[in-house]
Amino acid sequence: MATQLLIYGQVEAVNKKRHQNWSIKAENNYDFAKKVNSVPLMAAEFPHAAQDYSIVFAGEGKQLLPVVVMGIKQDENLYVNDQGQWVAKYIPAFVRRYPFVFASTDEEKTLTLCLDESYAGCNQQDKGERLFDSDGEQTQYLEKVLSFLQDYQNHYQRTQAFCNKLVELDLFEDMGAKFTLPTGEERTLTGFKVINKEKLKALPQEALSALFATDGLELVYLHLHSLRNLNKMLQSEQPIQSRADEHGSVH
Structure with missing residues (x-):
């Protein structure tokens, strides 16, 4: 079953037989993501994400993603x-x-909603939002979750198309960034790709116009602009953001 399991533990398909009496109590706690140094980003998120993070690319070929x-x-x-x-x-x-x-077993032709049952907010004591009502029907909460993930999947496909175009135009180079920590220790960040500015400048006008017409050029510049956040990530403290309305929209 193909999933992106960076932050997931015990993943099970959601169904009314297994989860009839389950509820989810959202917690303003992100310890589940404390040990991942990068997560996928959808193209629609670039304008917001570029203010706080460095956006780079990871993977190869059709598996490459921001x-x-x-x-x-x-x-x-x-x-x-x-x-x-x-x-x-x-x-x-x-x-x-x-x-x-x-999750999918057939190259994303069929998608199954799954739940990480190891999440601390999962319970059978009616704390938080129920997944199914007393008749075994989906609650509004679960419908909202499904809508969010379907929206995410649509953005995922658009993001793949954007990345495929960048690969086709041969714009990437391997990234190697060196950091000196406050302790004086030096570290190197590798394993990612970035867009090469010289390759971008050398693109034919027709290719640039096509990128501009699909908003791809804006995404490219947001990516390049965001790279300055690498130092900001190490040196600055940023304001706390609550987890309200977490299943609102992707971007």
Whole structure:
């Protein structure tokens, strides 16, 4: 079953037989994401995310996707503090959809709503929002979750198309960023890709016009502009953002 399991533990398909009496109590705690240094980002999120994060790319070929960098060590997220609070204005949709996720066994032709049953907010004591009512029908809460994930999936497909175009235009180069920590320790951030400015400048006018017409050029510049946030990530503290209306919209 294909899922992006960076922050997920015990994933099970949601069904009324298994989860008839289950409820989800949302908690303003992001410890579940404390040990991931990047998560996927949808193209629609670029304008908001570029204010707080560095947007880079990860993967190869058709599996390449934008991601936000959240730490320079493999198992650290500098945007989650010791109290489990997210310390940035914008929280990526990948994180906001937790503990839910779509899974597929047939290359995304059929999507199944799943739940991480290890999430601390899962309970059978009617705390928070029920998944099914007493008749076994989906609650408004579960319908809202489904709508959010369907919206996310649509944005995922559009984001893939955007990345495929960038690969086709051969605009990427491997990223290698060096940091000196306050302790004097030096670290290097690798494993990501960025757009090469010289390759971008060398594009034929026709290709640039096509990128502009699909808003791809705006996304490219947001990505390039966001790279300055790498130092900001290490040096500045940002205001706390609550988790209200987490299943509102992707962007």
